[in-house]
Amino acid sequence: MVSKMSDSSNSDLHEEPESFVIEKQAQRRIFKIIVIGDSNVGKTCLTYRFCSSKFPDKTEATIGVDFRERTVNVEGEQIKLQLWDTAGQERFRKSMVQHYYRNVHAIVFVYDVTKMSSFENMPGWIGECDQHNLNRDIPRILVGNKCDEKDKIAVNTNLAQKFADSYNMPLFETSAKDDEKANHVDAIFMTLAHKLKNAKPMMPPYLTNHSRNFNTVQLGDSLQKRGLERARAEERNDSCSC
Amino acid sequence: MTAIEEISMIPDWFGNDFYSDEANKNNSRQSLKRKTVFNKSEKWQKIEKTLDQDPVDVSSLKQFAISPGGLLDDELRKEIWPILLDVDIDNIPPKPGIEILHGHRDYNQVLLDVNRSLKRFPPGMDENIRLGLQDQLVDLIMRVLVNHEELHYYQGYHDICVTFLLVVGEDVAFALVDKLSLNHLRDFMDANMDRTKHILNYLYPIVGKSNPELREFMERSEVGTVFSLSWLITWYGHVLNDLRQIVRFYDFFIACHPLMPIYLAAAIVLHRADEILASECDMCIVHGLLSKIPQDLPFEQLISKAGDLYLQYPPSDLAYDAILNFQMTQSYTKARSRNRQKFTRKKKTDKKRWFVFNQDGKSGFLKFTFWTVTTAVVSAAVIAYLRSWEWG
Numbered sequence: 295m296v297s298k299m300s301d302s303s304n305s306d307l308h309e310e311p312e313s314f315v316i317e318k319q320a321q322r323r324i325f326k327i328i329v330i331g332d333s334n335v336g337k338t339c340l341t342y343r344f345c346s347s348k349f350p351d352k353t354e355a356t357i358g359v360d361f362r363e364r365t366v367n368v369e370g371e372q373i374k375l376q377l378w379d380t381a382g383q384e385r386f387r388k389s390m391v392q393h394y395y396r397n398v399h400a401i402v403f404v405y406d407v408t409k410m411s412s413f414e415n416m417p418g419w420i421g422e423c424d425q426h427n428l429n430r431d432i433p434r435i436l437v438g439n440k441c442d443e444k445d446k447i448a449v450n451t452n453l454a455q456k457f458a459d460s461y462n463m464p465l466f467e468t469s470a471k472d473d474e475k476a477n478h479v480d481a482i483f484m485t486l487a488h489k490l491k492n493a494k495p496m497m498p499p500y501l502t503n504h505s506r507n508f509n510t511v512q513l514g515d516s517l518q519k520r521g522l523e524r525a526r527a528e529e530r531n532d533s534c535s536c
Numbered sequence: 537m538t539a540i541e542e543i544s545m546i547p548d549w550f551g552n553d554f555y556s557d558e559a560n561k562n563n564s565r566q567s568l569k570r571k572t573v574f575n576k577s578e579k580w581q582k583i584e585k586t587l588d589q590d591p592v593d594v595s596s597l598k599q600f601a602i603s604p605g606g607l608l609d610d611e612l613r614k615e616i617w618p619i620l621l622d623v624d625i626d627n628i629p630p631k632p633g634i635e636i637l638h639g640h641r642d643y644n645q646v647l648l649d650v651n652r653s654l655k656r657f658p659p660g661m662d663e664n665i666r667l668g669l670q671d672q673l674v675d676l677i678m679r680v681l682v683n684h685e686e687l688h689y690y691q692g693y694h695d696i697c698v699t700f701l702l703v704v705g706e707d708v709a710f711a712l713v714d715k716l717s718l719n720h721l722r723d724f725m726d727a728n729m730d731r732t733k734h735i736l737n738y739l740y741p742i743v744g745k746s747n748p749e750l751r752e753f754m755e756r757s758e759v760g761t762v763f764s765l766s767w768l769i770t771w772y773g774h775v776l777n778d779l780r781q782i783v784r785f786y787d788f789f790i791a792c793h794p795l796m797p798i799y800l801a802a803a804i805v806l807h808r809a810d811e812i813l814a815s816e817c818d819m820c821i822v823h824g825l826l827s828k829i830p831q832d833l834p835f836e837q838l839i840s841k842a843g844d845l846y847l848q849y850p851p852s853d854l855a856y857d858a859i860l861n862f863q864m865t866q867s868y869t870k871a872r873s874r875n876r877q878k879f880t881r882k883k884k885t886d887k888k889r890w891f892v893f894n895q896d897g898k899s900g901f902l903k904f905t906f907w908t909v910t911t912a913v914v915s916a917a918v919i920a921y922l923r924s925w926e927w928g
Contacts, residue, residue, distance in 0.1 A: 326820070333691070334648045352654040355691040357766035357774055361824050376820050383645060383691045389729040393760050 324374045325490045331404035332412040333382030336439040339470035341377040343479045349471050356381045368491045395426035400433045400486050407438040408446040433489045434463045442469035574604040598791040604836050606787030610703050623711045637678035642689035649694045650674050656698045672706040679710045687725040695773035720794040724769045736761035741857035742802035745849045750809045757817045763827040764801045775829050803841040
């Protein structure tokens with residue numbers, strides 16, 4: 295399913311002959327996804343895992359905003375997902391991150407399942423997001439990260455699910471660190487890619503940013519999504535929260 | 537010695553007539569050709585000789601810190617950095633108790649960031665030593681914050697502190713960072729980042745003066761200035777891998793005006809002009825390109841270039857443009873905000889904002905950064921380059 299990946303830190307973008315790249319870009323739709331949440335919940339690791347297919351060795355605090363991208367194939371169409379990884383410290387989000395809410399196509403809220411405060415801060419993040427991006431029809435998902443740390447789980451899945459339901463968001467619990475969950479992280483972003491693709495079949499994303507087309511999107515209309523939901527349900531039956 | 541005399545001495549280290557009036561008229565490419573090579577042992581001897589004098593000639597030490605190679609070695613830095621910052625290392629206040637350090641409002645954030653700062657320590661360092669240094673780093677940061685209630689920790693401050701810790705050790709690092717935090721770093725340590733943002737607004741005017749086409753391209757791409765945020769607030773500690781290169785920059789910044797890091801940012805952007813102009817004019821592409829600093833840039837040349845830009849376009853000349861830049865961003869944001877409201881049919885009264893610096897919409901006062909207002913008021917900005925920087 296994945297055809298090509300790239301990170302802004304390397305020069306993959308310039309490897310192909312220019313004319314070929316231009317031709318491909320003309321066909322390729324680009325979707326911008328912003329990843330937000332408290333400091334140290336694993337935003338950088340999640341985006342790195344998806345864009346580079348591995349867990350980073352040494353991650354540092356993100357200062358301002360980092361950018362990663364990956365091109366995926368969704369039902370035969372090449373789609374570029376641009377992930378904006380934001381700093382968690384409040385001072386940055388108050389004055390620096392707002393620039394990046396512009397023209398965003400989807401929002402990923404991340405909390406740390408081992409840290410209740412990161413979950414409790416979610417309404418604040420969502421409220422702020424609504425303030426910057428008043429179009430509430432933009433797809434939003436909630437991700438509980440670090441569920442490999444089974445002994446330390448502090449945020450109950452049912453609680454998180456209720457919260458997600460109240461905001462009409464799908465919930466995913468995962469781990470950027472756990473290699474066995476690598477496909478799971480992929481599938482989360484692929485779910486978004488499917489939603490974005492199917493939401494806007496005709497128009498380029500940047501033209502439809504504030505349109506109401508998203509009203510027609512149903513959460514369950516992707517195979518990935520249904521697969522994940524099922525997987526999660528099964529996991530819950532096994533009394534494992536992740 | 538007057539500031540003009542100080543500046544006139546600079547050619548001795550940068551090559552002929554580096555900062556002369558004639559040289560200032562030359563364009564950036566010519567200045568990059570100026571020689572940045574130097575004789576290390578010769579410079580070392582000159583520095584030793586200066587240090588042997590009593591009283592020590594601080595102006596000469598500043599010049600050594602700026603000129604190619606900087607202060608050459610960490611042993612010299614240990615001795616010279618405190619002199620440049622006018623810090624008395626024999627009377628450093630004792631460390632407060634653990635409960636005071638750990639009780640501070642920013643303690644948890646500091647801990648999170650220091651625990652993740654593995655990259656900042658030399659590769660191959662023994663784990664126990666590194667863990668000990670990380671504990672010292674937390675204490676060092678907390679000591680400054682506890683010492684000044686008005687200062688707020690920001691992510692990236694730890695990148696600055698670790699550099700000082702690795703070069704001079706915890707106690708002296710505390711004394712140095714404590715001083716810097718009230719001066720060079722003060723604007724970054726407000727409760728919010730409005731003044732940091734304002735400093736970033738100097739980048740486009742400097743770039744534009746040297747290369748209008750590049751400024752226009754960057755503005756059209758809507759890349760903004762956040763790509764250079766970590767450069768500015770960590771003094772490049774966050775984005776460079778080689779500690780030797782980082783401390784070389786620190787020599788330069790300690791000896792110069794607090795806005796110098798933004799001039800260096802402009803020098804880096806200008807140096808990469810061809811690369812930027814050849815890329816797609818798109819926010820993501822340009823951000824991706826610019827936010828990663830190639831590790832093999834000619835950093836000595838870029839330091840010269842930054843000094844050159846400072847003299848050619850002193851902050852006082854740019855202050856108005858920087859404010860204008862900010863206003864444009866504001867009106868653009870407001871326009872977008874109105875569009876959004878239209879789409880969502882939310883009726884919110886868009887209060888007219890009468891003040892230039894009103895980013896959070898709460899404060900109605902004109903806010904300037906401490907350093908930009910200083911330089912804007914002083915008309916002879918060149919003098920400010922070396923001289924206005926008196927520690928006391």
